[in-house]
Amino acid sequence: MVRGRGKPAVLSSMARRVAAVIRQSLGRQLPAPSRACARTPHHDPTMSEKKRPGLKGFNCRLAFAIAAGALGSAFQHGYNTGVVNAPQKLIEGWIRDIEANRSDIESWEVEKTKVTMVWSIAVSIFCVGGMIGGSITGIVAERLGRKGGLLANNVLVLLSAILQGCSKSAESYEMIIIGRFLIGINSGLNAGLVPMYLSEIAPAHLKGAIGTVYQLVITISILISQILGLETILGSENGWPILLALTIVPGIFQVLTLPFCPESPKYLLLSKGLDIEAQRALAWLRGTIEVHDEMDEMRGEYEAAKSVPKVTLRDMFMNRALRIPLFISVVVMICQQLSGINAVFFFSTKIFMMAKLSDMNAQYATLGMGAINVLMTLVSLVLVERAGRKTLLLVGFSGMCVCTVLLTICLVYVEYSVHVSYFAIFLVIFFVVNFAIGPGSIPWFLVSELFNQSARSAATSCAVAINWTANFIVGITFLPLEQVLHGYVFIIFAVLLSLFVLFVYRKVPETKNKTMEEITAMFRQRSYE
Numbered sequence: 017m018v019r020g021r022g023k024p025a026v027l028s029s030m031a032r033r034v035a036a037v038i039r040q041s042l043g044r045q046l047p048a049p050s051r052a053c054a055r056t057p058h059h060d061p062t063m064s065e066k067k068r069p070g071l072k073g074f075n076c077r078l079a080f081a082i083a084a085g086a087l088g089s090a091f092q093h094g095y096n097t098g099v100v101n102a103p104q105k106l107i108e109g110w111i112r113d114i115e116a117n118r119s120d121i122e123s124w125e126v127e128k129t130k131v132t133m134v135w136s137i138a139v140s141i142f143c144v145g146g147m148i149g150g151s152i153t154g155i156v157a158e159r160l161g162r163k164g165g166l167l168a169n170n171v172l173v174l175l176s177a178i179l180q181g182c183s184k185s186a187e188s189y190e191m192i193i194i195g196r197f198l199i200g201i202n203s204g205l206n207a208g209l210v211p212m213y214l215s216e217i218a219p220a221h222l223k224g225a226i227g228t229v230y231q232l233v234i235t236i237s238i239l240i241s242q243i244l245g246l247e248t249i250l251g252s253e254n255g256w257p258i259l260l261a262l263t264i265v266p267g268i269f270q271v272l273t274l275p276f277c278p279e280s281p282k283y284l285l286l287s288k289g290l291d292i293e294a295q296r297a298l299a300w301l302r303g304t305i306e307v308h309d310e311m312d313e314m315r316g317e318y319e320a321a322k323s324v325p326k327v328t329l330r331d332m333f334m335n336r337a338l339r340i341p342l343f344i345s346v347v348v349m350i351c352q353q354l355s356g357i358n359a360v361f362f363f364s365t366k367i368f369m370m371a372k373l374s375d376m377n378a379q380y381a382t383l384g385m386g387a388i389n390v391l392m393t394l395v396s397l398v399l400v401e402r403a404g405r406k407t408l409l410l411v412g413f414s415g416m417c418v419c420t421v422l423l424t425i426c427l428v429y430v431e432y433s434v435h436v437s438y439f440a441i442f443l444v445i446f447f448v449v450n451f452a453i454g455p456g457s458i459p460w461f462l463v464s465e466l467f468n469q470s471a472r473s474a475a476t477s478c479a480v481a482i483n484w485t486a487n488f489i490v491g492i493t494f495l496p497l498e499q500v501l502h503g504y505v506f507i508i509f510a511v512l513l514s515l516f517v518l519f520v521y522r523k524v525p526e527t528k529n530k531t532m533e534e535i536t537a538m539f540r541q542r543s544y545e
Contacts, residue, residue, distance in 0.1 A: 073219030075303040081277040082229055085213050088270020089166055089206035090230045092173060094237030095263055096199050098386075100139055102245025102379065103256040108135050111189050136492065138193050143488035145200020146207070150480030153208030154329075154473035158287060162213035163279045165205065166270065172202040173267035181261025192260070199263060200484075207460070208480040212472065215464035216280040217301050224400035224528065227461025232393045235452065237266075239386035246379065286318050286469040317469060317532065327471040329478055337540045338475075341466040344524055345479040348409075348459045351516040353486035355416055356509035357451045368441060385445050392452035399453070404528040405462060408454030409520045415450030417513035419443045420506045427503025459483070465527045468536060 100107075112131050116123040156165040179195035210230050218226040241259075245251040250259040278297035285294035294314065298307045332338040368378035399408060426440040459479075467475045498505045527535060 084273035090233035091237040091266035093203040094234035098238035098241035102251045142200040146204035146484035149201040149204020154477035170267040177264035216282040228397040228457040231457030235389040349483035406526045412454035419447040420510040
């Protein structure tokens with residue numbers, strides 16, 4: 017009996033050795049004999065993963081959901097950031113006429129400081145609304161869901177478009193201020209909800225690329241606002257109210273498309289406990305019913321989350337394991353805004369005029385800068401999954417720092433040589449290139465990658481509110497500082513950028529290809545060090 021059983025054992029041992037040799041030669045794992053009959057090579061997921069890892073999980077339905085979620089939302093953020101740049105002089109003249117009519121005086125008698133103050137409020141109130149919208153992101157995301165919150169948010173778009181579009185006929189600049197405040201709240205909410213939604217519907221290996229879509233849409237919408245703001249299109253005496261009211265178009269697009277998309281599967285399961293609905297949503301997004309592995313991962317996260325109470329903002333400050341990633345998220349958001357990028361976007365035409373370009377050439381240079389911004393954001397969409405988040409942040413902030421130092425020197429000597437002015441233009445565009453490579457897009461989705469489901473909403477609210485606050489500070493202080501310091505104003509940004517490079521190098525972790533469990537464990541280990 018012993019000898020009878022020995023031969024099969026020897027044969028089995030030899031078969032295993034042969035299989036091992038074949039595995040080494042082919043460089044992949046062969047399925048076990050018992051599973052080979054149950055699973056054909058066509059159904060073996062490792063084959064498609066090995067050959068085309070970048071395409072796995074991406075399909076037309078996911079692309080549709082990304083477009084519906086991002087185009088109608090991120091567009092508001094970018095469009096309303098850039099739309100006030102071109103028609104500034106026209107609207108200021110209109111404000112002066114209104115003040116003259118109300119005071120029954122000639123328009124030239126209206127104090128310039130009053131007109132400037134009204135215009136400054138109209139521009140900066142957008143960021144104030146963004147602070148409020150960002151701070152309530154967590155509440156809206158948990159009560160209405162990611163998809164539900166985005167749809168409800170379009171009510172503010174409708175009200176804003178009506179107010180701004182009718183402001184001239186009603187002879188009320190207050191309507192522009194209120195309208196920009198409402199669209200600011202809308203944009204602040206979008207800045208939190210969209211990256212959350214995109215991160216939660218994306219396959220793990222595409223989170224960075226899909227997360228970059230938010231910034232990509234912002235850059236495209238800024239460019240569109242600059243093109244439409246040209247004097248030959250809508251940047252005219254009668255066209256600027258239409259220019260402001262066009263913000264309703266992406267809202268209509270989202271209301272018509274997003275209802276066909278599912279809610280975030282992670283929200284359905286981890287926040288609402290709806291297992292079947294979550295699996296159905298995930299199957300729709302992946303275009304296949306074979307989503308068991310991904311569902312098992314989410315169920316494991318759900319079971320772990322059930323033993324942990326809902327995380328509040330207070331808990332984040334008290335718990336060191338949460339406080340560290342919150343600190344990183346907030347500081348990276350501050351780095352993005354205080355890098356000086358919005359100073360370039362808000363006052364790009366003025367910067368080019370400082371470089372001795374004519375009004376028309378300065379406007380065209382601003383358009384070129386916007387086009388480069390779009391192109392490089394597309395490049396970052398590819399690089400973010402290859403080079404990694406931390407690498408792109410370091411490259412971007414370092415390049416911006418060098419640009420600001422050289423730009424300061426150029427603006428000092430711009431009067432002495434036309435070649436210096438051309439080099440200044442190149443530096444401004446290269447500044448935008450470095451921003452688009454990483455600092456422009458990564459902070460928006462990095463928050464979602466650093467926190468699990470129970471803490472994500474609260475962390476996003478805090479980070480987005482801080483981002484808009486920093487945005488407001490730059491927008492309201494840059495012009496007074498420029499009037500005092502002139503070209504030397506960029507020294508401030510050069511100093512800040514050097515500090516940002518040091519912070520990213522020392523504190524920001526690399527999250528590329530890391531699971532939520534690995535990231536959480538990493539911060540838990542840091543909290544004990």
